[in-house]
Amino acid sequence: MSIIINNIKSQISEDAENVIRKALKKADIRKSDTLKTGIYKTSLDARKRTDIHFVHSVYADLGDAEREKKLCASDASLQYIDSEVKKPVIKSGNYKGRIAVTGFGPAGLFCALVLSENGYRPIVFERGETVDDRARSVERFWNGGPLNISSNVQFGEGGAGTFSDGKLTTRIKDPFCRYVLESFVKFGAPEEILFRAKPHIGTDKLKSIIKRMREQIMENGGEVHFNTTVTGFETDGSRICRVKTDKGDHDAAAVVMAVGNSARDTFEMLFSNSILMQTKPFSVGVRIEHLQESVNESLYGEFKDNPFLPVGEYQLSYRDNEGRGVYTFCMCPGGMVVPSASEENTVVTNGMSEFLRNGKNANAAVAVSVSEKDFGSSPLDGMYFARELERRAFELAGRDYKAPATTVGGFMSGKPSLESAIAPTFARGLAECDFNRLFNEKINSMLKAGLMDFGRKMRCFRDESAIMTAPETRTSSPLRILRNEELVSPVLDNLYPCGEGAGYAGGITSAAVDGIKTAYKLMERFSPE
Template sequence: MLEVSGIRIPLSALDGTDKRELSACRRALARKLRVGEKDLTRVERRRRSIDARRRDGIQLTFTLRAELAGGDSAEQALLARLAKKHAGKNVRLVTEGTYGFPSPASRGTRPRPVVVGAGCAGLFCALSLARAGLEPLLVERGDDATRRGKIVRVHNETGALDPESNIQFGVGGAGTFSDGKLQTGTKSPAHHLILETFVAAGAQREILWDAKPHVGSDVLPCVVTEIVHQIEEAGGEVRCRCRMTDVDLIDGAVRGVTLLTTRDDGSVFEERVATDCVVLCCGHSARDVFELLHERGVPMERKTFAMGVRIEHLQADIDRALYGGAAGNPALGAAPYSLSCHLPSGRSAFSFCMCPGGYVVSAASEPGGVCTNGMSLSDRAGINANSGLLANVFPDDLPGDDVIAGVELQRTCERTAFEAGGGDYVAPAQLVGDFLQGVASTGAGRVTPTYPRGVAWGDVTPCLPPYVAETLRAAIPVLGRKLHGFDATDAVLTGVETRSSSPVRVTRGDDGQSVGVRGLWPVGEGAGYAGGIMSAATDGILAAEKIVATYAQR
């Protein structure tokens, strides 16, 4: 199979339909290879990105794979003819990827592994272990995706918060309600396997080739539900409303966990499950788990995390800033952005989890605290664009030597935001122009906030650590020079965003296990080793590979 990169197709040749795009790709590839279209027996997209550096000449750039009539010999002959012109830079021979889930292993007399947390790290780790025949038990403190969706809607409409099942906790983890963005800055052969698994579970096929793939918060609940079914069909067990309340450690090794399960009738059942393998995929908001591990003497360390606010603009303004006169073209969709700047103070600010055509959401998981996040539906058709606008919090910014001091800082800011909003999970909000001038806001301009519990206009500054507020205030004009209109005076800041990543890392060794506890495997975003759906899922698969190897050795 031939892989050809750098295929450029002008926007004028596309109309936003898949049929037109694939036809244009086939024609462009035939021209590139100097063959007839009929000679291409198979063409597939491997990557698609938008090149908008020239707004009067926007193009889509593709990497394509193709098979030629005549098979491998014809492809090799063609490659030899093109070698001089392309010098191996744009055209190469490739084989189909062979990376897969871990090979089967025998559990023997060992107890089954317990995976704690059904976010993307936990789901993919449990799926890998189940397909390897190890019959994992996956426990999730929150609800399945269907019940969880109803609970989130009740919170949005009434303010009632379930601390065990919410936007942070439940099957799919926090990623289920944050657009399902699948781009990643990491590289791993597992990435395509993860995307294929999502597609097989019901996600759109375009995620296999989009440079910035996303699923959408309306589709993800069905996708993660299907992955749960796959785990069960492969021999695993999945329990919802089941929280780990203790971990038994004897002589520096795991010997079991205590689980608290809430049944459908409201009754509570506690049990101890014997195991020598606990995979910790608890997510970045499982603060009680961090506190438990700290009490049990599990080695942990502070890590850099970020805090700030959500910033909202009209999506039409972002589209025009990035695409010029082509804004609104169906082949482009809602424009995303990614911004960062390094300031003279030595601090940096950056956008995070940008949601084109999206909505700011209430991401609280503890009573009396306001926390925001963002999401988009699969069509990204909302009026506003939103993004986290964040600044780093470094370990040295925290007082004392308490390893979980970052958790307390998050809580303090969330409680201050709750009070600033007047309670009932209303969020404090301020216009960018007023924030830059240091004055409280009294109402909206052109941008209507989308936060579902409503906003209280005022000043978001007291809700943030002073160094974070100062960094954001200095950064907004700089970012406005990078993206026209980012510093628009009527853009809306909604506070606070505190859960972009975990403030702690559960330290692990090269073998993937806790440096101080055998059989404890810290994995994913909550353990401090991932930063999004793709990296968390990858970490889950890689951990499963190492775990399977330990079972095979014994």
């Protein structure tokens, strides 16, 4: 329980102690009356180049909830927060079989962690490898070796975001978000993620954190089966009684499906078992690469080298008069564009950064929204639309996992080129490509409109030598697996569609939160063994 004192402005070099002092003074609270104080959130305001500053929220724990509530009631600039996560209600009664969790990305991982912390012994099936073995498979592919279709940037311990910037920003406002951040810190993430407005972990730190979380689940009595793909179920009509995997079958009292947005074979299996699902709008496009210094310059002007300012990042969007959007997404400051395919003979791009974000280039997806109008209304149509783009990209770029690419100038003029002072980071290499052969006219015209609009907002987007690498297709799930208020499929009474692949999350934090919510629903219904 704490009071939050909002809107405390500071100069970019001002230290935290000073900020806290200013906040307490503003709220008329004596330091000696507090048990604990600290920065709650910090964001950078760089809208005016002549007045770049930080804006903070500061928390003060007075150790007396009643007094805190009273203070907040008398001062509208103060906010009372109850940071305690609600305790799960645990069912007691008969229980047969264990809870099976399919997929060990953020959704499955947090679901299994919370279950295991509350006396349950979940059994996790993950088609990919442990994070260390997975890193070796990914490295091999990036260095020109074969693609491991079960263990890659999309699949394996930690899920899709393991090779990422580890951004933990989310648009959802849920008390479990704080629990997710605190759990990451408990398992080794830097404390700053608790107060940064745009927290990120970086792929380098994320890998060891995930490993420690798995070890904790196992210490608590859970099991994690790697290299094990769930391939089907046995049902008694309305409920699953056994889970089928490629390594054998297991009894299960309930099954969580947290398979992410790339599990195309699993979506087909669920569809053929008449599990209710529908298409969902998602986005496709390119990764754009600029020099990080030109992003910093666009944002900070003459302060671009100021060591107190964070590495520059941006988020831009544009909507045409028909309502179709194009937006930048998953920006990776100081990062790399990464080969992210999970199926043979396809090309997929995405981005990642290390914690320090100290690479030479910045990259972000520039993605155009697509919907039923573009690909059809059958539940798997969006997925096939994305796959078709990935296959075409593979063909166009010479069938060896290079990615089709061009400079912005080449794209805008219709004369593709890769002549640029920016050294591209895509490890498998690029092949010059006319995007008119890859994307349809609507997507290309939206990409052009977006780039023009972003160029008006940020100078680096006017750089004709910026590099566009394609295609970005795994932005979010192309479908939604239906579930009711108890988070259960209306078709099978103990099947829990969960996380991003099921259409209920769009990023690491929101997927983790959905995993926790699913665990809570399971605990209300099933008792521990």
